[in-house]
Amino acid sequence: MTDATDAPVGDAVVATAPATDRDHGVHLLHQMLRIRRFEERCVELYSHSAIRGLLHLGIGEEACAVGVMEALGPDDAVVTTYREHGHALARGISMRATMAELEGKVEGCSRGRGGSMHLFDAATRFYGGNAIVGGGLPLAIGLALADRMQGRHRVTACFFGDGAVAEGEFHESMNLAALWRLPVLFCCENNFFAMGTALDRYESETDLSLKAASYRMSSWEVDGMDVLAVEEAARHASEAVRAGDPHFLELRTYRFRAHSMYDSDRYRDKGEIDHWKQHDPIPALVERLAASGALADGDLERIEAEVGAELEDAVAFAEAGTLEPVSDLERFVTSDPAPTEEGL
Amino acid sequence: MSTVSYREAMREALREALRRDERVFLMGEDVGRYGGCYAVSLGLLEEFGPERIRDTPLSESAFVGAGIGAALAGMRPIVEIMTVNFSLLALDQIVNNAATLLYMSGGQFNVPLVIRMTTGAGRQLAAQHSHSLEGWYTHIPGIRVLAPATVEDARGMLWPALCDPDPVLIFEHGTLYNTEGELADDSAVDITTAAIRRPGEDVTIIAYGGTLRTALGAAEQLAGEGVAAEVIDLRCLRPLDSATIVSSAARTHRAVVVDEGWRTGSLSAEVSARITEEVFYDLDAPVARVCSAEVPMPYAKHLEDEAVPQVADVVAAVQSLGG
Numbered sequence: 001m002t003d004a005t006d007a008p009v010g011d012a013v014v015a016t017a018p019a020t021d022r023d024h025g026v027h028l029l030h031q032m033l034r035i036r037r038f039e040e041r042c043v044e045l046y047s048h049s050a051i052r053g054l055l056h057l058g059i060g061e062e063a064c065a066v067g068v069m070e071a072l073g074p075d076d077a078v079v080t081t082y083r084e085h086g087h088a089l090a091r092g093i094s095m096r097a098t099m100a101e102l103e104g105k106v107e108g109c110s111r112g113r114g115g116s117m118h119l120f121d122a123a124t125r126f127y128g129g130n131a132i133v134g135g136g137l138p139l140a141i142g143l144a145l146a147d148r149m150q151g152r153h154r155v156t157a158c159f160f161g162d163g164a165v166a167e168g169e170f171h172e173s174m175n176l177a178a179l180w181r182l183p184v185l186f187c188c189e190n191n192f193f194a195m196g197t198a199l200d201r202y203e204s205e206t207d208l209s210l211k212a213a214s215y216r217m218s219s220w221e222v223d224g225m226d227v228l229a230v231e232e233a234a235r236h237a238s239e240a241v242r243a244g245d246p247h248f249l250e251l252r253t254y255r256f257r258a259h260s261m262y263d264s265d266r267y268r269d270k271g272e273i274d275h276w277k278q279h280d281p282i283p284a285l286v287e288r289l290a291a292s293g294a295l296a297d298g299d300l301e302r303i304e305a306e307v308g309a310e311l312e313d314a315v316a317f318a319e320a321g322t323l324e325p326v327s328d329l330e331r332f333v334t335s336d337p338a339p340t341e342e343g344l
Numbered sequence: 345m346s347t348v349s350y351r352e353a354m355r356e357a358l359r360e361a362l363r364r365d366e367r368v369f370l371m372g373e374d375v376g377r378y379g380g381c382y383a384v385s386l387g388l389l390e391e392f393g394p395e396r397i398r399d400t401p402l403s404e405s406a407f408v409g410a411g412i413g414a415a416l417a418g419m420r421p422i423v424e425i426m427t428v429n430f431s432l433l434a435l436d437q438i439v440n441n442a443a444t445l446l447y448m449s450g451g452q453f454n455v456p457l458v459i460r461m462t463t464g465a466g467r468q469l470a471a472q473h474s475h476s477l478e479g480w481y482t483h484i485p486g487i488r489v490l491a492p493a494t495v496e497d498a499r500g501m502l503w504p505a506l507c508d509p510d511p512v513l514i515f516e517h518g519t520l521y522n523t524e525g526e527l528a529d530d531s532a533v534d535i536t537t538a539a540i541r542r543p544g545e546d547v548t549i550i551a552y553g554g555t556l557r558t559a560l561g562a563a564e565q566l567a568g569e570g571v572a573a574e575v576i577d578l579r580c581l582r583p584l585d586s587a588t589i590v591s592s593a594a595r596t597h598r599a600v601v602v603d604e605g606w607r608t609g610s611l612s613a614e615v616s617a618r619i620t621e622e623v624f625y626d627l628d629a630p631v632a633r634v635c636s637a638e639v640p641m642p643y644a645k646h647l648e649d650e651a652v653p654q655v656a657d658v659v660a661a662v663q664s665l666g667g
Binding site for chain 1: 414486
């Protein structure tokens, strides 16, 4: 790996996957399966109207979320997009709280105020779930600025899609991060589509890593279908980020399902989808772990059973959840008043 | 008690906040080395250094969003935007993030951010530097909107705004910076109530920011004609202090709202509606409004003067109510 600032512009490199130990490989597989099965269940629940509104699935993109989160510590922060179930689960928001949120229950991680697109969690420093494309990047700049000003060596990981690269907020934020040397790890999940418009139909320059490099930011292209490659890149990058050197990771990935539940997916070739399914990150890791002997007979079934049990529990939790009383409708428009002396 | 300009009062408020709390910093275009577009922050860079008096690129959306993010992570940022017209480039961050994060997160993430910006006409700056768009912001739940019209409020509103756990926008009318006033040594003010700037019993004139002195000028002229006008300074545009407004209108039985914003869909419409909703049967005449002409602000002085509310317009509006 080389830094873009040292190399000719655009001479970014693909991270190579490291060797891994058995337990860690199984852990990564477990995490990706949690996300995959969770989202598959979301489709079912949507068809039964238990989940409504906009539901954006990241099936196919699990390696990005899981790989990056492995590189973060508990004090680091995450800012993300409306396609963030995977980020939330991999970051450590419970499947219960996530599912309850999708079902609009007060037990949800945003009390049912946000839904699928706006998952928040103070405990894991998960700052949402931003549904304005590009809108989360300036927030990440500010979180990192606060860390810098207070002398804290923390990373803010900021996820966004390729579509965000066309937004002004992307460019403004890249410039500020590089200019002020802010500890932001920019994670661009390039799935080659901004909703239904293909990358080469909306960008004059389709090499996204060049855009970050043009701000003199270290910029790496990574195989976003390979969880080990993502993790390796994120670990190296976040080490540099923590020292005040922002990095940009272009995670090349693909969503196997439509943009949202409203999307009839008329703008892509089935052949293209099938091609990418050959690179499904989950079977790829299973194969790799099996080949290296890390996955023994029965291991996969055992992991699936664990994931299934967690999912059943989460669904039951969400369904047994309660609705916030309508008398609380206006609560949290502004902060609750501080307790007064009389009130204490 | 001392005589200070509005600009000096605001600068002193910034200085006090920066001294009082390490988490406070000022960020915006030309706030540092240039000294602030309106020279409000002149000298602060030398006193507090470039980390806390932070010059930004011309990236309104990113530096306002950065203020939100820094507020989320424990800082107390003051973001300066040169004019309200430029704030439109940051509208996404103000409306979609600052105003919504607490609610969307179910109460987990409040945004203790202060955004200051200049507003208003009167300096021949034409149609992209002169509008009064603060009324738009008063439409948005989740933010507090302030309009200091006096040196006392310029000096006193910033600290309570910084203590507010939620986002606060402060609109400074551009023609006020050079105005002078008396400032008491102890100048603590609140950021929740409207103020009666001149008591009277015949008519209530409601104004804020740059139109306060227009209203006071009209009241002075009306006094010469035997009409005692009460002048209310809204001060806090959202949430509105309805009680002060409507109780005055109920007492005087007549009300005129003066607003440098355009009439259609304006803050003046909201104030008028509240009076009508709450004390309709106490009124002796319909609520009158004096607003800016519905044109993009022209450059030529005589046209600009014609476009914005003048003392004579307010006097005429009061006289039209009869009584």
